[in-house]
Amino acid sequence: MSLPAAPAATVAELVRGLAAKRYSSVELTRAYLDRVAAAQPGLNAFITVTGEAALAAAARADEARAAGRGGPLTGVPLAHKDIFCTEGVLTTCGSKMLANFVSPYDATVVAGLRQAGTVMLGKLNMDEFAMGSSNETSFFGPVRNPWDTARVPGGSSGGSAAAVAARIAPAATATDTGGSIRQPAALCGVTGIKPTYGRVSRYGMIAFASSLDQGGLITVSAEDAALLLGPMSGFDPRDSTSVDSPVPDYTATLTDSLDGLTIGLVKEFFDDGLDADCGARIREAISVFEKQGARVREVSCPNLPLSVPTYYVVAPAECSSNLARFDGVRFGHRCESPKNLTDLYSRSRGEGFGAEVKRRIMTGTYVLSAGYYDAYYLKAQRVRQLISADFARAFSECDLLLGPTSPTPAFRIGDKCDDPITMYLNDIYTIGANLAGLPGMSLPCGFVGGLPVGLQLIGPHFSEARMLNAAHRYQMETDWHLQVPAAFA
Amino acid sequence: MSLNRADIENIARLARLELTETEIPVYVDSLSRIFAFVGELDRAPTAGIAPMAHPLPGLAQRLRPDEVAESDHRELYQRNAPQVEAGLYVVPKVIE
Numbered sequence: 001m002s003l004p005a006a007p008a009a010t011v012a013e014l015v016r017g018l019a020a021k022r023y024s025s026v027e028l029t030r031a032y033l034d035r036v037a038a039a040q041p042g043l044n045a046f047i048t049v050t051g052e053a054a055l056a057a058a059a060r061a062d063e064a065r066a067a068g069r070g071g072p073l074t075g076v077p078l079a080h081k082d083i084f085c086t087e088g089v090l091t092t093c094g095s096k097m098l099a100n101f102v103s104p105y106d107a108t109v110v111a112g113l114r115q116a117g118t119v120m121l122g123k124l125n126m127d128e129f130a131m132g133s134s135n136e137t138s139f140f141g142p143v144r145n146p147w148d149t150a151r152v153p154g155g156s157s158g159g160s161a162a163a164v165a166a167r168i169a170p171a172a173t174a175t176d177t178g179g180s181i182r183q184p185a186a187l188c189g190v191t192g193i194k195p196t197y198g199r200v201s202r203y204g205m206i207a208f209a210s211s212l213d214q215g216g217l218i219t220v221s222a223e224d225a226a227l228l229l230g231p232m233s234g235f236d237p238r239d240s241t242s243v244d245s246p247v248p249d250y251t252a253t254l255t256d257s258l259d260g261l262t263i264g265l266v267k268e269f270f271d272d273g274l275d276a277d278c279g280a281r282i283r284e285a286i287s288v289f290e291k292q293g294a295r296v297r298e299v300s301c302p303n304l305p306l307s308v309p310t311y312y313v314v315a316p317a318e319c320s321s322n323l324a325r326f327d328g329v330r331f332g333h334r335c336e337s338p339k340n341l342t343d344l345y346s347r348s349r350g351e352g353f354g355a356e357v358k359r360r361i362m363t364g365t366y367v368l369s370a371g372y373y374d375a376y377y378l379k380a381q382r383v384r385q386l387i388s389a390d391f392a393r394a395f396s397e398c399d400l401l402l403g404p405t406s407p408t409p410a411f412r413i414g415d416k417c418d419d420p421i422t423m424y425l426n427d428i429y430t431i432g433a434n435l436a437g438l439p440g441m442s443l444p445c446g447f448v449g450g451l452p453v454g455l456q457l458i459g460p461h462f463s464e465a466r467m468l469n470a471a472h473r474y475q476m477e478t479d480w481h482l483q484v485p486a487a488f489a
Numbered sequence: 490m491s492l493n494r495a496d497i498e499n500i501a502r503l504a505r506l507e508l509t510e511t512e513i514p515v516y517v518d519s520l521s522r523i524f525a526f527v528g529e530l531d532r533a534p535t536a537g538i539a540p541m542a543h544p545l546p547g548l549a550q551r552l553r554p555d556e557v558a559e560s561d562h563r564e565l566y567q568r569n570a571p572q573v574e575a576g577l578y579v580v581p582k583v584i585e
Contacts, residue, residue, distance in 0.1 A: 101569055312526070
C-alpha cells in the first residue's frame with residue numbers, strides 16, 4: 001500500500017505551516033482525505049468520512065485566514081470519535097442501536113473545536129458504546145493496528161489511536177472511562193490524554209458510566225495535546241458535573257524545567273502481570289526524566305489491585321442505567337412488528353445491542369437489583385474511596401505518578417475474545433485514575449518486538465499543565481512519538 | 490459465585506433484553522465468572538468507609554435556577570424516531 005504523503009508530522013507543524021501560508025486548509029484537508037481513503041480498507045479506522053463538509057469547512061477557514069480572522073488552529077483537520085454527537089452527521093457510538101442516528105446537535109467538545117477553527121474529517125470507529133479494550137466489539141467491524149494489522153489497536157478509542165498512528169488524521173478526540181484513551185494510545189504508539197473528571201464537558205458525549213467518562217485527545221505529541229485541549233475544556237452549564245475553574249494556557253508552561261519535580265513509581269504498577277520487556281522500556285524512560293532533574297521515589301497504593309473488580313461493579317451499574325434510554329421508541333433501532341410494548345423494548349434492545357454491551361447491562365442490572373445493591377454497588381463505592389485515598393496519600397509525597405499504561409504490547413485480533421476477565425485485565429493500570437477522577441496520559445516510550453510501548457503519567461486533579469509539561473520535556477529528549485509505521489510513512 | 494439459567498433469564502427480563510437460546514448459556518458462564526472475580530472486593534477493609542459519591546472531593550451535584558433555557562425542538566428531534574404521528578411517538582397499544 002502506498003499512501004499520499006502526510007503534509008506534516010504534528011499539529012504544531014500544521015499550525016506553523018498554515019500561518020506561513022505554506023499550504024491552505026483546503027490543500028491540507030484534501031491530502032488527509034486522500035490518506036484516509038487509501039488507508040480505510042486496511043485499518044477500518046473511520047465509520048463515517050465527511051469529505052464534502054470537510055472541504056467546505058476548510059474553504060471557510062482559508063477565507064477567515066485571508067481576512068485576518070481566526071486563530072492558530074483555524075484550518076487544522078482532525079477527526080472525532082463517533083461517541084461525540086455531531087449535528088446533521090451520523091453518530092453511531094459503534095452500535096447497531098444507533099446505526100441510523102443523525103444527531104440533531106453538537107457535543108460541546110465538537111462545538112468548541114469547531115469554534116477554534118478545526119476542520120472535521122469524519123467520525124472514528126470505536127468499541128460499541130465504548131465498552132471494550134480492543135475495538136473488536138464495534139458493530140462496524142474491528143479496527144486494525146497500523147503497526148501490525150493482525151493486531152488490535154486497543155480500545156475503546158481504537159479508531160482515534162489507529163488514525164493518528166497512521167497519520168491519516170493529525171489528531172483525534174477520544175474518551176476514557178477505564179483507559180479508553182490511554183490504552184489504545186499505548187498500543188498504537190501515540191500520545192493520549194484523559195483530563196481530570198469535570199474538565200471537559202460530557203454534553204453530547206454518549207454516556208457509558210457517567211461518574212467515570214471523560215473526553216480527551218489522542219495526538220502525536222504532548223505539544224499537540226496542549227494546543228487542542230484548551231478549546232475543548234472549560235465550564236459548561238449543560239453538564240451538571242462540569243467544573244467551573246479557569247482553563248490555563250496549556251502551551252505556556254510546556255518547556256518549564258523539571259528540576260525538583262518528584263515522580264512517584266507506583267509499586268503496584270510493577271507487578272508480575274507486567275511484561276518484562278515493557279517494564280524495561282518504562283525503566284529507560286524513568287532515567288530520561290531523572291536526567292532532566294526529576295527526583296524519583298517509590299510509592300505504594302495498596303488498594304489499587306482492587307481497581308478492576310471495583311470498576312466492573314461501578315461501570316456496569318451506571319451503564320445499565322444510562323443505556324435504559326435505548327428503548328426503540330424515540331430514536332435508535334426498533335424491532336419489526338412488536339407484539340406489545342414490552343416486546344418492543346426487549347426485542348429492540350436484544351437486537352440493537354452487541355454481546356459485550358448486553359453483558360455489561362446485565363452485570364449492572366444484577367448489582368443494582370433488590371438484595372444485591374449493598375453487597376456489590378455500595379461495597380464497590382467504598383473500595384473506590386480507599387483507592388482515591390491511596391492516590392491522595394501518594395500525591396502528598398510526589399507531583400506525578402509514573403508507570404506502564406498497559407501490561408503488554410498489542411495482542412492479536414481474536415486472542416482475548418473468549419474470556420471477558422482476560423480482556424478486562426488489560427485496563428489494570430489505567431482504571432485507578434478513572435475511579436479517582438484523576439488526569440492521566442500515555443506517551444510512547446519504545447518498542448518491544450516492533451510494537452509500541454506506552455508509559456503512563458497520572459497527576460493530581462487539574463494538573464494537566466504540569467503533566468503536559470513533563471510529557472513535552474520527555475518528548476524533547478526522545479523521538480518515540482515521531483515514529484510512523486512503515487506502511488503509512 | 491455461580492449463576493444459573495433462571496438467574497440470567499430474570500436479569501434479562503429486568504433489563505428488558507430479549508436473549509436468544511444460544512446467548513443464555515454464554516451469559517450463564519461469563520456472568521458467573523465476572524461475579525466470582527468481583528467477589529475479590531469482599532476482602533477489602535471497608536469498615537467505617539463512606540461510599541464515594543463524587544469523583545472530585547468536596548464537590549456536590551450543581552443545581553441550576555428553574556428557568557426556561559431551551560426552546561422547542563420537537564420536530565427536529567422526532568426526525569430520528571422510528572414512528573411518529575401528529576407529533577406523538579407511536580408504540581403498540583398499551584391499554585386494551
